[in-house]
Amino acid sequence: MRILVIGGGGREHTLVWKIAMSPKVGKIYCIPGNPGIGQIAECVDISIADNAALVDFARTNHVDLTVVGPELPLTNGLVDAFAAAGLKAFGPTRAAAELEGSKAFAKELMQKYAIPTAGFAVFTDAASAKAFIRKTGAPVVVKADGLAAGKGVVVAMTIDEAFAAVDMMMRDQAFGLAGSRVVIEEYLTGEEASLLAFTDGYTVVPMISAQDHKRAYDGDQGPNTGGMGTYAPAPVVTPAVLEQVRQQVLQPAVDAMRQEGRLYRGCLYAGLMISEKGPKVIEFNARFGDPETQVVLPLLASDLVTVMEACIDGTLADLEVVWEDQAAVCVVMAAGGYPGSYATGDVISGIERAEQAGAMVFQAGTAAKEETIVTNGGRVLGVTAKAPTIKAAVEKAYAALQEINFIDMHYRRDIAHRAMEKRS
Structure with a gap:
């Protein structure tokens, strides 16, 4: 098989590294890749935002399977473009990727289908958002609705901090149009964990749990980052909690998306808060996490390409996905x-x-x-x-x-x- 991986970060290096282990694979391309990826795959300099050029490359080079790493090509409809060209791609469609592309959409979906999450309200003007914050008090979480490269979330411990976050997103447009709508959320306490899952739109297979470290400095101090490290499995996700998340979060989310006419296939990422009242969803992502991928995929004993093909073909229920006890x-x-x-x-x-x-x-x-x-x-x-x-x-x-x-x-x-x- 000839495989194409879209992206050029640590997540994509891990994907290429794992895909290269498959006996099915003969050639791997990566767009745009990086020097580490270049030791395993042929890196090609094409914009990951150019759907037409990516489709043309895949068709010209007889690519059998394309794996989309970052969120932007997914919300940009790359999987849809590949499907329209008769090409296989691993990842959700544009409509399904809205689960990550719009925090308001995700929260409203969870509310509609009784998926446990923090209480929230959505605002399109700063004055209303601030009035709500003044009424509910702090601590509170302020989120830009759209994609903000993992930086559009502020955990405000005071009302003044929350007001400043609203101004940064809505007035100063620190994240562009992503902050034109904000979600104000209840502050949750507990321990965070990440649980990724493979899905074909019907069957859900959870991966090994992980825990990311978002703060820049030791002791969980300093500003939020895209992730300073991670480990797997996360002890806070006990077998009982894992089953609870599968039954109350992952399966209901995939079923809800299907019922909404947005069949979700690919990798579904649930960012969780494990609280005294059980697990609650902080956010959904529509792709492999970074850096969670770097610890989860090394523990996968099964052939990743076979699992991805089953997700695309709708045959995941027929496959046993095996993990290493490490x-x-x-x-x-x-x-x-x-x-x-x-x-x-x-x-x-x-x-x-x-x-x-x-x-x-x-x-x-x-x-x-x-x-x-x-x-x-x-x-x-x-x-x-x-x-x-x-x-x-x-x-x-x-x-x-x-x-x-x-x-x-x-x-x-x-x-x-x-x-x-x-x-x-």
Whole structure:
């Protein structure tokens, strides 16, 4: 088979790495890819927003299966364009991807179908949003309705912080049109977890649970980021909680989308708060998470290509998806200043030594410059290790990343701390 992967970050590096293990696969392309991906696949420089060019490439190169990594091509209707051309693509259609593309749509769907989530209200003008906040008080969560690269959420502990968030999104348009509508949500307490699932629109197969670390600094301090590291499985998602999420969240969401005429096929990501009252949905994403993919897919024992084909063909119920009884930890190495402004073009050394130390180094924000690899983003590398226990995986990942160096790099030193605390 000839496979095309869309995207160029750490998630896509992991997807390409896992797809390359399939005995079915002969050739892998990646658009646009990155230097790490380029060691496994042929990288091609085409805009991931250009549906027509992507379809033309897939048709010309006889691509058998296309896997869409990021959310923007999904909400841009790339899967629809491939289907119209008679080409197979893994991921939801534009209508189904609205589950991620509009937080208001997702919240209203959950309300309609009794899927547990925080209380909320939707506003299209700042004055009404502020009046609601003044009435309900703080803490409260303010979310831009549309896609904002993972940065459109503010957890406001005071009313003044909530007002500032509304102004940033609606008046200052920090996220463009994505903030023209905001969702004000009840503040939930508990422990967060991520649960991804494969689905063909009817059958839902949960993956291994994971827990991301959003805050920039140790001890969950500092600003929110796209994710500073993750681990799997997450002890907070016990077998009982997993079954609860499958029955009350994942299956109802897929059934609801089908009933709404938006058949959902691909990867469904549920961001959860595990509270004293049970799991509640913080958000849905319409694709593999980043960096959750970096710890979940290394634990998949089944052939990923076979699973993806079953999701597209509607035969997932006939397939047994098998997972390894191990743990995985990913530590993100970020550029200095991230998630604020940061430099690019700094030489990275030691990746090969880290891999020789037993880690998988998934490249995210990197570029090739002459004979070297340099920084080219905020989250630069995901150093991932797999071991029989979370403790062993943590030790392996941190030992390996000591081999890597670039100017002003920073990383959290407490990834998986909640899992480690539960052990003691």
